Amino acid sequence: MKKRKIDLVVISDVHLGTYGCHADELIAYLNSIHPNKLVLNGDIIDTWQFSKNYFPPSHMKVLRKIIGMASKGTEVFYITGNHDEVLRKFSDTSMGNLHISDKLVLNLDGKKAWFFHGDVFDVSKQNAKWLAKLGGYGYGILILINRFVNWCLTNIGRERYSLSEKIKNKVKGTTKYVREFEQTGVDIAIENHYDYVICGHIHQPKKEIHITKKGKCTYLNSGDWVENLTALEYSFKRWKIYKYNQDKLSPFFADEELKEMDMHELIASITAKKEEEEKSKGKKGEKSLDEGLL
Incomplete structure (x- = not known):
């Protein structure tokens, strides 16, 4: 099938390496x-x-x-979060079309978009990292139980059920935390004259325009690929929340060349294009110098 061409896609909170990750569904979407x-x-x-x-x-x-x-021309920006914070030691590193950073600012059709994960607003992570990690393990176990429950419900023709969402709604302070998280991001974005602020972290996809006394900003959250299976898409000067569960995707399989290439070959293919561009620039510089001498 023909692939959809999109200007920009934002994905967060995939959590590869955990039982709750929906890797197969993400592969289908990316394909x-x-x-x-x-x-x-x-x-x-x-x-x-x-x-x-x-x-x-x-x-x-x-x-x-x-x-x-990335090797085929897509510019990939990897913004580090709290669960992959080990990569922050490689911030501001680029390998061809692959860039690693802690935050990102892009110009989208004349408007400034500010991207960051959002864990900097998480007080529990900053003040009690061990407690945040413990919560992460508990959430992982809950998701694993939820998948088994949903498997049973699906087999008997019942609708899927989100245990974590039910628990979040019942825990006092959760709604307040989410509201404060969003407002903090919006306030900082407006102060810095950003038109869009794009986060992840809280696993709640959202698109909402905020207007304050100081200005206007659109808050966007890409959600996650553990429960919601969502992403953000930007094309034709518009944002939309993509929801995998509402998409009628036909089976998309990995490209044959992707199956045959190992990881080293893939990385080499990224850097090869960059080296060719640098060599090309070098040759042009030498030619200009020769013309100047003549």
Whole structure:
């Protein structure tokens, strides 16, 4: 099938390496699109819960697919989050079309878009990291139980049920935390004259315009690929929330060349194009110098 061409796609909170990750569904989505830019807005690889005993082939295929997209011309921005904070030591590193950073600012049709994961607003993570990690493990177990429950419900013809969403709605302070998280991001964005602020972290997809006394800003959250299976898409000067569960995707399979290439070849293909561009620039510079001498 023909792939959809999109100016920009934002994905966050994939949590590769955990039981709750929907890697197969993400592969299907990535195989159905052709974005000019792909922003991975944090928590793509879950190093907090990483185990050498659990990293299935489908999770590796996601990484290979992303690198393959970069090698074919898509500009990929990997913004670090709290679950993949180990990559922050490589911030401001670029390999061809693959860039790693803590935050990102892009100009989208004359408007400024500010991207960051959002964990900097999380007080529990900052003041009690061990408690935040413990909560992460608990959430992972809950998601695993929820998948079994939903499997049973689906087999008997019942609708799927979200245990975590039910618990979140009952826990006092959760709604307040989300509201404060969004408002903090919006206030900072308006102060810095950003038109869009794009986050992840809280696993709640959203698109909302905020107007304050100081200005106007659109808040966007890409959601996650653990429960909601959502992404943000920007094309024709408009944002929309993509929902996998509402899409009628036909089966998309990995490209044959992607199956045959190993990880080293994929990385080499990214850097090869960059080296060719640099050589081309060097030759042009030498030619200009010769013409000047003549």
